[in-house]
Amino acid sequence: MNDSASAASAHILIVEDDPGIRRFVRQALEDAGHSVSDADRLQRGLIDAATRKPDLLIVDLGLPDGDGLDLIRELRGWNTQPVIVLSARSGEADKIAALDAGADDYLAKPFSVGELLARVRAALRRATGGHDGTPVIRFGACCFDRARRLLTRDGEPVHLTPVEYRLLALLAAHEGQVLTQRQLLLQVWGPNSVEHAHYLRIYMGHLRRKLEQDASRPRHLLTETGVGYRFVAEPLN
């Protein structure tokens, strides 16, 4: 809870039909210093999103009067506030669909309070500027200076190929956020390569070997299995 004041006092809207989940999420967020309002239906959620102007939304995908995906699509017509999706479905396709529809992050049920708070923090930081303002990101033993296009590890410059650079820059720009495989392929390799998942696997391998202490146990370039990748500058714990 050592974030900026704006993040600490954010207003968060929870759209979730299960009262138990609503209750503990509300309590966890309030304990963290946020103000919370909640809605148990999609229609109610839309109205609250418009009238209460929350800084962040937490949306369950399975709502009694509609699909959370529809809410996100509707919302994205006029609202750019971060959305975190809660999904009870195990299908990765739902998560990808939510992310591609404009959600910023997701949590698969059951999730822990720690995870929830970390995601909320990261999303709020991005929404209020975050690292976008500062060209230098430090993570682990590395320092990534985007203004000078320079990466150093333990003070030594690390050579990156143009593709590796683009990939790292894109992930870093969305620090803490999941980028789907499709989004990464589209923006790094271009629209003709969105099916070429093996590029990603190989280049992520290269990046990890250059940046991580142990490539098989990454701390910053994380895999969201079946969905995509996430860059985390300061890992939990």
Add this chain to the structure above:
Amino acid sequence: MADDEIRPDPDALLALARAEADRAARGRLKIFFGSSAGVGKTWAMLDAAQRMRATGSDVVVGVAETHGRSDTARKLEGLELLLPRDVVLQGRTLKEFDLDAALARRPAVVLVDELAHSNAPGSRHPKRWQDVEELRDAGIDVWTTVNVQHIESLNDVVGGITGIRVRETVPDRVFDEASEVVLVDLPTDDLLRRLREGKIYLPEQAERAVRNFFRKGNLMALRELALRRTAERVEDDVRSYRRAHVARDSRAVWQVSDALLVCVGPGAEGDRLVRAAARRAALADAPWHAIYVETPALQRLPEARRRRILQTLKLAESLGATVATLAAEDIAAAVVAYAREHNLGTLVAGQTADRPLRAPWHYLPGRRPFARRVMKAAPEIELMLIARDLASDAAAMPLSGDDEASERTARRARGYAWAAGLCAAVTVLATPLLEVFDLANIVMLFLLAVVLTAVRFGRRAALASALMNVLAFDFFFVPPRFTFSVSDAQYLVTFAVMTVVGLVVGQLTASLQYQVNVARYREQRARGLFEMARDLGRALTVEQVCEIGEKAVGRAFRGHAAILLADDAQRLLPPDAGHGFEPDVGLAQWAYDHGEAAGSGTGTLPGAPALYLPLHAPTRPRGVLALKPSGARLLMIPEQRQLLDTHAALVAIAIERVHFVQVAQDTLLSIESERLRNSLLAALSHDLRTPLTALIGMSENLHAALARRGAGEADDASAILAQARRTAQLVANLLDMARLQAGAVSLHHDWLSLEELTGSALAALKPVLDRHVVHTDLPADLPLLYGDAVLLERVMANLLENAAKYTPPGSLITVSGRPEGESLTVEVSDDGPGLPAGDPDALFLTFKRGDPESSTPGVGLGLSICRAILRAHGGDIEAANRPPPARGAVFRWWLPLRAMPDVEAHL
């Protein structure tokens, strides 16, 4: 335009391609053709076989008749011989060619001497040439020998030259379809010399007849015939070559007006007509039809002669004709209509179509000779008349002595009795009226009696009635009464009028009756077919279709029918009892396998009591229709066979329709149940995970709140949290297992790196593994895997979790991967206590744990999930203890590797 002329007709090309394909699939037939016995056909064939064997080909001798000639027998040396089949017939043992042995042996070439040979009764085919056809169908090349007098269409000609009729004949089709014909020729003088030297085998019992046969004149004529027939074939070859290579000519060669129509009458000249037409049609390379027009008069023919006509039609069919039986009153009109309908330009007929001694009414207007009527009706048709041989005609006319004739006699007697009765009645009735009426009116009453008799009993009874009535009228009514006086000669006029009226009415009645019969029969046929089609349309199961088909066929052919269905392995299932006869499943299977009719009235085991017709449906044969008719004759009539074929086709289509409906229903059912299963699992997953999420979240909050206050209950809250997490894990495992076992998992294939899978599994298991040391040994250049990322991560996570669960804290867990041949092998090993005693494979069974009483949590689903996932990917998993001196367990899994798409180009 010029292009159009040169461009080959696509249909012709197709036909050609099909013929080529057929030729490739079927065995080739090579015929050694000679003018008579003794020219050395067998020797030539064996000589060629020896040469063939020298080149290393697989040649087998099926039958070779050496007739004890040593030079021929010598030629057999070194060739593989098939043992003959012994057939015991009336105490004698005959040696026959063993078709099944030849089919089983499957040589490249089999030698079968004497193509025209008739097999012993009880063999599969009556004729050896049919055995040869079956061998060729099986893709085996056949070499054989034939003499010119055995060629069907030359049979008469040879008979006419030599005076000896040969019964064993080979259809021209077989000869013409041969891939190669080798003429074995020997000058006549040399042949006679060989005969004198005793080098030619002659059957002893017919020696004299055969010696007559071997006269120089005969032999020269036969030699000429053989040479000519070979020349015709060579010409055919040239023609088909031209057709293949000069596409433009194909249209000029095909002239439909060359097509022949031969009219088969009741006389014995039928066979001769048919053979003549066959020869002409073969020369012109034209299609030909043979028809029999059944008139009311012909319908009254005795059974034996009608059967003869049908046999003539069968002969025509075997010579390649399209055959038909027409029912009509006027032969000429029917023939002309048929010729025009089928565009047949030439008509072949006997000189007269009726009896030699013509009844007087044949000279009435409109009863002119058949040929003249045809000429008048259709001047464009070319007529070819063949003179009839009256002697043979008479000989061929057997006396009718069967039931049908005696029934007709009884009917006639009844007619005469009625005529006499009516005559007496009119006489009695008219006697009192004589006072009142003129004689002219009395005679009208008698005329009425003649008309009534004619209407009821036809011409003969009418004739008798006319005679009786004139006599009665003259005797009882014409003065002087009760005498026949000379002046009564004028009543000859009365008699003549009565006769003519009676005959005309009788004729009219008879033809009317005939037309009614024909119409009724046609209507019956149409109604039967319609009813069957309608019932079949309503049938919902194959059993219903069979029952309807069996009933309809049985009714239409006055016999018993049974339908044998094929199972998935193309074997026919014997039908249930209760069909009125026992179908021969073996023969039915033969018909099914060969797609040909077999049994009664066919070329295959014609002696069988029933006929077996394969049920050809559009996609594949569906079974066999077995029919045991009341009379075999019924099946020989072409119309009846066509009717039966129509029935069979309808049944086949109905069976197929029902089959596809069943398939569609099954598919729908499985789609529906899969959909249900998936939605059930999804709902279950949602309903179980939601409360668990709340439980975990709330206990976490509780723990945090209590811990902040320093309350002792914080530990309880922590325990609740741990239990809730475990339950969540269990639920996830159970749902996954249910999904995998239900086959409801569809794999989302993608390229994956083992390093990432291990990394994310380790990250997910961080709390579980924090008291163990994990070492990874994954080379940087490890090939990518192709599989479902989530499921394979699950495999890694389950194996790591297992290792953590069953080894003491501080143990070393090692993950290593290496490519091995075509697959990638991954090992997760530990240095713990190792696997429990027993079969390590049992660990992968659902709900199996190493130690059933262990307090370690988990139900033992983890490993079986791993195996299910890996097997779905085409890989597998095994467990073992590490070989000493190392200790601990090792779980080894592998997946097939796939060629990865190119990457370097996109660096």
